[in-house]
Amino acid sequence: MAAPGTDVVQLDALGARGPYQTRNRLTVTDVAGRERAELSLVPSLFVDRTIKALRGADTPAPDERIGMINRAAELFATATLNGLTPDAYTHLVSRVGGTPLSVVRATVTAIAARLRRAHHSVDQARPTGAVHRWNDPLTRTGRAVWVPRGDVFAVHAAGNHPGPHSLWPEALALGYRVVVRPSRREPFTPHRLITALRTAGFGDDHVALLPTDHTTADALLQGADLGLVYGGEDVVRAYAADPTVLPQGPGRSKVLLTRDVDWRDHLDTIVDSVSGHGGTGCVNTTAVFVEGDPAPLCAALAERLAAVPSLPPEDPAAVFPVQSLATAKALEAHLLHRASGTRPWLGGEGVLGELGDGSAVLRAAVHQLDSPHSPQAAVEMPFPCVWVAPWSRDAGVVPLRDSLVLTAITHDDSLVSELVEEPSISNVYVGDHPTYWMESGLPHDGYLAEFLMRCKTVIRD
Template sequence: MGTEKLSLSEVPTIKAITPVSQGNITRYVTVSDITGKDFAHLIQLPRMFIIHAVNTLRKGKQLTADERKIALKKAGQLFHSGTVCGFNPDDYVNQVVSVTGLPEGVVKKALQKIGDATSHAFRDSALGIAKGVPDAYSDQVKQSGCAQVVRKGAVLAVVAPGNGTGVHALWPQAIALGYRVVIRPSEREPWTAQRLVQALTESGLADYVVMLPTAHDGVEEIIEAADLSIVYGGEDTVIRYENRSDVLVQGPGRSKMVIGDDYPQQDAFELVFESVLGLGGAACVCTSCVFIEGDAAAFARAFQDYVYNRLQDPQERERYLPQLSSHRYDWWLQQVEQYQGFIFSKPEVFSLKSGTRQVMPLVMLADSTDQPIVQLELPVASVTFVPFQHQACLSFLAPALVVSVATKKATLIQSISEIPEIRNLYIGQVPTIWMQAHVPHDGYIAEFLTRSRGYRVDFG
């Protein structure tokens, strides 16, 4: 399959969204769709422009909390239902599907989720504020003393990933808390950032949010120009920023599952299936390892048969399996080769008319909980099954963004709940991909963006 290269004028151009004049910036990166064709050009800003744009943002007009609340609600509705940058919601879904290969249903759900989260950003951000902070500061409260919440800075930078759109449901809460936000969109999928930033801008928040596309060498400039940053990336990103208190790193999730020998096997199959393949299998909350109390090999083999039978249905494949470009498929073949010693059998591959492919999840087996593959996370659907014993030390579950525990054994549940490195714990028939706006993801964002201080006013 060949690739089609088009000139700058023949495909859409995505520019920065900022009140600062961009002049004649001609540096860009080409965004390709999953068939290899040029799909758009993303203008990339030089480092000096970034500094100027962030400094200008800091000097923007100050809005009251009520004004921001009204604007956020309007922006959420516009993002979900309106025409933004000339594209209606269906256009937007097609754009994201075309460049990521994610199932259409996954992107449509994210469209709804991001719109709702933006509209209700004030409500959701308040959940992370300490209960000791009063809703209103009356004269009596001020005089007797109370807690007060304050921002740790004025500008938040968000370095967005390209493997999923859901992360954009989080950062509008920063605007609710009074921050101005700088978004560096993904080079792989810039449309979600563009649509949300433009919706916010058109809704009255032009002084509170900008989108600044830049090459990788400009990312550090954005982080240094902001006061706080949220950065998405892999293990290298975690290592790079792990000692910086001003950077919240969203790295590998290493989400896991525990299946007790008392749990119904059919329910377990459905739970593991949804946790591994939901959200296209690429999100940080997708299960990458399942610990089986009992015969892990037998469970894994039976699960592989369950997956095979279920995904013979083309509608189920369309619902769960992303489409892989030729480049991504070559990479996937390399993973199959690298981990062939753990894989039961080479997964089935489905070739599509577009030249893309869909692949069955990698189903693997490890002998013990201390093998490195237990912590393996790939940006495609893959799962490693591992045997464990109820009475064993459970430290192998950490670190994990999510752990779902499928058992009714109170002592096992209690032991797992005491592991502090588990960020979210779900009990019973709850897949690891389950998320709700009122439930913290990796803690509440307000925990990172604010702090509480004592406050009292008394003039005698």
């Protein structure tokens, strides 16, 4: 709730014995530098005690867990929680994180919808030959039983977008106890979601929010059985060899247009893939590969994206993300450095749209590459930035690898088969589908349950 006489929101830690306000607090500011919240940071001893309490908690029955998640979905979307109405909450997320308000509101609806279908999503991941319970009648003749790999699941949350918070509640549906370390940039969504889950019936010792400093952060992963970590390439490298941690890094999502299609028929989808949802997500398009001359597509993309106005994030018409002026300038400098040697169509002299209050819109950038193998095609930025490269059949699948999503706009079924069989491409969308398309029950970067669960054989008399 807000501190008395101020509009500064107090975000307590949510431990195993309820809310906990610490002396060590982090000031959370909006994109213009105005204080908006105080976040309580917990020490490592508090982390250890909380995880120990979660580990010792009883697990509610499956139907009870699903019912509580369904109730939490309604509360998350409609209730006043921690003193914040849905409108006040979405405004805070927009002003602090810089995500356009329309995107935040749509994401709240999407998170609630995914929560309501959490049971469906986790069941889609269950092997068809496995049953849920050891005492299922089928185990009398021998059967695989689907069981958790542990008891406590830790999450180092993302801060670029509230959407990833729709995923980890699936662990609760599977019987885990969950502890979340929120991002300092966007602590409001996990705080609201965990408050909703507790209000819906989950015990304080079943789902916790533990903000920490960077030094204490690893204590969550060390204390939990399994962990989910969001971050950049450095995070992926750090945890790549750890079988107990699932790293979620850059998406490097791509669009491929072959010669047998007319890109003009798909321009809306390509523009939307680049800039939709603020252009900040791992599923937004980083690179477009064109069989033929990419220049006409570059010109069309630049014209469409240049027409988008620079607006503060809480404006209902805002499309592009906003950051503090200092952060925006650093991102702009990084882009201009990485874009050296490319042909700029948009953003070649900068991408900032200063708003006059200490913040700036990060406007779109369009750069043409000389080769499908140019290293810039793998450079992912937290705003609408697209690299457009020529592609040929001789280049093949190699430049398309390492993609979270690849939208292949083509009529070549043999090429599609190659793309689907390529292990480093997580999802293949064939035809006119934006790279950010997602649906409950379908894997994003695989199913989370693939990581959380395992099968063991049970036979009984």
